[in-house]
Amino acid sequence: QDTGSRAAASRRVDQSFVLNNAAGTPDWPVVGVDYAETRYSRLDQINTANAKDLGLAWSYNLESTRGVEATPVVVDGVMYVSASWSVVHAIDARTGQKLWTYDPGVDRSIGYRGCCDVVNRGVALWKGKVYVGAYDGRLIALDAATGKVVWERNTIEGQKGSYTITGAPRVFKGKVIIGNGGAEYGVRGYLTAYDAETGEQKWRWFSVPGDPSRPFEDESMRRAAKTWDSSGKWWEAGGGGTMWDTMAFDPELNTMYVGTGNGSPWAHKKRSPKGGDNLYLASVVALDPDTGKYKWHYQETPGDNWDYTSTQPMILADIRIDGKLRKVILHAPKNGFFFVIDRTNGKFISARNFVPVNWASGYDKNGRPMEIAAARDGSKPYDAIPGPYGAHNWHPMSFNPKTGLVYLPAQNVPVNLMDDKNWKFNEVGPGKPQSGTGWNTGKFFNAEPPKSKPFGRLLAWDPVAQKEVWRVEHVSPWNGGTLTTAGNVVFQGTADGRLVAYDASNGDKLWETPTGTGVVAAPSTYMVDGKQYVSVAVGWGGVYGLAARATERQGPGTVYTFAVGGTAKMPEFVAQRMGKLLQGVKYDPAKVEAGTALYVANCVFCHGVPGVDRGGNIPNLGYLDASYIENLGSFVFKGPAMARGMPDFTGKLSADDVESLKAFIQGTADAIRPKN
Numbered sequence: 090q091d092t093g094s095r096a097a098a099s100r101r102v103d104q105s106f107v108l109n110n111a112a113g114t115p116d117w118p119v120v121g122v123d124y125a126e127t128r129y130s131r132l133d134q135i136n137t138a139n140a141k142d143l144g145l146a147w148s149y150n151l152e153s154t155r156g157v158e159a160t161p162v163v164v165d166g167v168m169y170v171s172a173s174w175s176v177v178h179a180i181d182a183r184t185g186q187k188l189w190t191y192d193p194g195v196d197r198s199i200g201y202r203g204c205c206d207v208v209n210r211g212v213a214l215w216k217g218k219v220y221v222g223a224y225d226g227r228l229i230a231l232d233a234a235t236g237k238v239v240w241e242r243n244t245i246e247g248q249k250g251s252y253t254i255t256g257a258p259r260v261f262k263g264k265v266i267i268g269n270g271g272a273e274y275g276v277r278g279y280l281t282a283y284d285a286e287t288g289e290q291k292w293r294w295f296s297v298p299g300d301p302s303r304p305f306e307d308e309s310m311r312r313a314a315k316t317w318d319s320s321g322k323w324w325e326a327g328g329g330g331t332m333w334d335t336m337a338f339d340p341e342l343n344t345m346y347v348g349t350g351n352g353s354p355w356a357h358k359k360r361s362p363k364g365g366d367n368l369y370l371a372s373v374v375a376l377d378p379d380t381g382k383y384k385w386h387y388q389e390t391p392g393d394n395w396d397y398t399s400t401q402p403m404i405l406a407d408i409r410i411d412g413k414l415r416k417v418i419l420h421a422p423k424n425g426f427f428f429v430i431d432r433t434n435g436k437f438i439s440a441r442n443f444v445p446v447n448w449a450s451g452y453d454k455n456g457r458p459m460e461i462a463a464a465r466d467g468s469k470p471y472d473a474i475p476g477p478y479g480a481h482n483w484h485p486m487s488f489n490p491k492t493g494l495v496y497l498p499a500q501n502v503p504v505n506l507m508d509d510k511n512w513k514f515n516e517v518g519p520g521k522p523q524s525g526t527g528w529n530t531g532k533f534f535n536a537e538p539p540k541s542k543p544f545g546r547l548l549a550w551d552p553v554a555q556k557e558v559w560r561v562e563h564v565s566p567w568n569g570g571t572l573t574t575a576g577n578v579v580f581q582g583t584a585d586g587r588l589v590a591y592d593a594s595n596g597d598k599l600w601e602t603p604t605g606t607g608v609v610a611a612p613s614t615y616m617v618d619g620k621q622y623v624s625v626a627v628g629w630g631g632v633y634g635l636a637a638r639a640t641e642r643q644g645p646g647t648v649y650t651f652a653v654g655g656t657a658k659m660p661e662f663v664a665q666r667m668g669k670l671l672q673g674v675k676y677d678p679a680k681v682e683a684g685t686a687l688y689v690a691n692c693v694f695c696h697g698v699p700g701v702d703r704g705g706n707i708p709n710l711g712y713l714d715a716s717y718i719e720n721l722g723s724f725v726f727k728g729p730a731m732a733r734g735m736p737d738f739t740g741k742l743s744a745d746d747v748e749s750l751k752a753f754i755q756g757t758a759d760a761i762r763p764k765n
């Protein structure tokens with residue numbers, strides 16, 4: 090394919106192309122496949138019968154060592170995907186040949202500006218241009234055929250605070266729309282639309298009010314200000330509400346939807362001492378895509394106090410509830426409840442917790458959470474369930490209209506929270522989270538460790554009945570986003586370094602392959618020359634990946650593309666890593682669960698997930714010689730590594746705890762090792 094025909098292909102991508110494709114789906118033209126962000130493909134060449142014959146068609150080295158979160162976008166056989174540091178790659182989707190790469194040259198010393206790794210969740214394609222949000226806040230338009238810059242805008246110009254971009258831009262009605270990250274560092278959230286052709290700014294909508302003694306930008310800000318207490322001077326610390334990930338668009342209703350983020354600072358009483366809902370934090374907001382004008386909102390977590398963002402990917406669906414076809418939004422934000430919202434007017438339809446939660450007992454018929462008082466107290470250590478990593482984070486879910494099920498990457502990462510007594514108002518700055526809430530984790534040794542159990546699971550959720558239909562338990566939290574297809578298959582990558590295909594009806598495993606590094610991104614699928622492919626960009630990272638690892642030296646970020654009968658060889662690093670996995674430690678499988686909790690509370694922040702992060706000067710326990718793990722007690726209790734920084738766990742762990750840890754470590758290595 091020459092440059093000219095590549096350019097011609099991507100020039101076709103406009104609103105009718107995306108809408109027509111949604112009906113036929115040979116391509117994957119936007120990160121969520123369609124404006125509704127269903128991540129459902131009508132392709133069925135790969136199905137439950139032949140998924141077992143999937144093999145590698147090609148792999149591509151993204152030359153990145155940090156988290157990879159992007160869903161590959163593919164049109165007419167050309168793939169566009171971004172890696173860490175916002176680097177864009179254009180790849181021939183049949184062969185894996187590089188067409189071009191574009192590095193926006195983000196200063197590698199500014200990683201600290203964001204909370205959660207130097208990630209990028211993908212690009213947008215529109216009429217021959219590729220759009221990427223760079224980590225340093227620039228929105229850049231590239232020529233899709235050559236990767237050359239067409240225009241560039243600094244989306245954070247004139248703002249103060251630690252802003253970034255990690256999300257994928259969306260193009261609705263000829264406007265490129267992008268929000269920012271930064272609510273952990275005291276910023277004010279906003280969303281900006283630029284003319285896709287020229288880069289001219291068209292509108293900006295702020296999600297939280299500024300200083301109420303100054304004129305409000307619009308009526309929605311005037312109304313929002315009434316829900317904040319000005320004695321908290323929230324505007325000086327920004328207020329938060331960053332829109333760092335999800336957007337969707339309904340062309341018939343001419344409405345776009347965006348999810349807003351957490352309060353800044355986190356502690357509600359520190360930013361708004363007399364309480365208040367603090368609009369529009371942690372909400373789903375409907376906007377006019379032409380003007381950016383506010384239409385309505387539904388607030389999922391009033392007066393957010395726990396980093397319970399509503400930025401998690403939402404899906405627009407038409408589903409039958411009580412016999413009536415309803416236009417709804419399906420949403421599973423960090424707070425652990427699955428929401429069904431009427432997208433014509435923002436009215437609450439239903440909410441049910443999809444994991445155990447301890448901050449609210451449910452939602453009343455008006456859509457208000459019934460809170461549990463201890464969750465807001467702050468004077469005593471409190472096991473937040475979900476914790477700030479969320480019951481569901483940015484990892485995309487998918488909706489299959491044939492099964493009627495949502496495939497949701499759910500989790501619990503235990504974190505114990507308490508008021509931060511040393512917090513000073515407005516003490517913001519790079520590397521200093523503006524939280525007002527202290528974290529007690531296994532990392533801070535003298536604090537209260539959380540007691541809840543960590544888990545990662547794939548849930549198949551019925552949004553009408555609001556109940557779980559099936560689940561797959563993973564060995565670790567922080568697993569990949571999902572893809573579902575008319576072939577009745579669900580694809581998901583895992584934290585322990587596999588890509589797995591499941592039967593969409595019952596969760597039976599159909600196929601799996603090792604990927605050599607943890608998978609956090611979602612796969613996509615498309616057809617070229619009559620053949621269906623499934624692609625996933627892998628590279629362990631993101632906020633949990635950043636914490637739960639030993640060193641920067643992990644397998645390189647890689648795009649894998651699979652097809653039925655594919656025979657390409659996996660890159661060498663995969664076999665190398667699998668060959669070095671811990672082997673042969675005897676353990677009691679009944680102790681794995683207890684070991685998981687102990688490991689996450691005490692070990693994971695230094696040693697990483699066993700078998701996921703390849704060790705450096707702090708060893709990854711999943712790659713050690715068996716004799717080390719067999720004698721784990723001698724390392725844990727006043728062991729020889731104390732001189733190199735290993736804590737003494739005497740009095741903190743029991744001999745039986747050590748047996749549980751052994752079970753978790755060897756059990757995880759066994760789960761990762763390829764079975765054939």
Ligand SMILES: O=C(O)c1cc(C(=O)O)c2c(n1)C(=O)C(=O)c1cc(C(=O)O)[nH]c1-2
Pocket residue numbers: 158203204205206208253254255256269270271272273331333350351396398477478479482483630631632633
């Ligand atoms: O409040 C914010 O502005 C903000 C931004 C981001 C981001 O831009 O990646 C994350 C979060 N918050 C966040 O709370 C969070 O859990 C998170 C996880 C990740 C990730 O990529 O793994 N990003 C973010």
Ligand SMILES: [Ca+2]
Pocket residue numbers: 272273350351396398
């Ligand atoms: Ca946040």
